[in-house]
Amino acid sequence: MTEHTSELDQAIAERLEPWTARLGADRKAYFHHVLRVLRSADLLFARSGEPGPPPSSREEFRTAATFHDLGIWAACTFDYLEPSCALAGDWLITHDREDIAELVAEMIRDHHRVRPAGAATDPVELFRRADLIDVTFGARRYGLPYAAYSALMRRYPDSGFHLKLVELTVRRALIHPFSPLPMMRW
Template sequence: MTLSDIIIRTEISRVEELLGRYRSQIGDDFDGYRNHVYRCVSYAMHFLNNAPEHEQIVETAFVYHDIGLWTDHELAYLEPSEAVALADNKKYNWRLNPDVLRGAIHWHHKVFRYKGPNQDIIEACRKADWIDATKGWIRKGMNKSAIAKVESAFPNCGFHKTLLRLAKDYGGSTLVGGFRVTRGIVKW
């Protein structure tokens, strides 16, 4: 399998079920966030050789990785997103490893390579989000044609504009909000 031979699953029941619980809170941003989640899951699972044992944790981590933007209305949304994911993991008795779930969410904006426990999953999630957050400008080894294939399957639906709007709404201005979100979520 090459990096251009990416597998795209257009309907993932776990993603639909988990995101569905937050549809009203996400509101008009739902389609954009949903497609962002699917793009990230596609990239991360590819980096993990589509190993079935990683599906649940990757899918769950990406459903929750930015959810604090809507549940807590926070620009520093990593910790709120982790808290919602961990609470739901316990509430619904998913029995997902909380350290892996927390780590995949906490480190997904890390600038440099993640090294530590659960490195394979956390690093795959980190690389996947960087690819999508930059619209493929940063590819993390992913082939351009694979990125184009994923983006074609899951259109942006204004997701990146949503991030700018929320930075302005929560931060008072795009500049102040952009600074606050960067300070709150970027890890070195």
């Protein structure tokens, strides 16, 4: 990976380092997706006016973001929520942060919920919204100006992430036509 411009970039790069080989050509795309999700969470949180540290500085957000889709590559499946939760849980155990394991697992399990997962600033809902902003290329922004998302895309280019999602969705639909999006939750 190239130079990292912030402490957050470096922290996420270090967390993803053990998965470099598994991510392969998708490493940069996933790295940038994780950072766009975290930065989107920061923007949503700042817009709320709630007091407290930005989500990107909080362990639960960094861990959930790093591992939320990683099961796609680590377990070679598009039904990746539980494998992603397991990876996050293992990381938290290794780093003596089991105290937030349940919250991180909930953030990962519910990041593709169709309905809201709580109040706008609840960590689970905030993470769900931040991921949805990026997955929809900023079409769904929860009040954020498009210019803010566009700036994130310039800082952390797509690098093929959305194309990969389309490829995985089509492949899954061909093999499992009655369950094309197993990660979706009602």
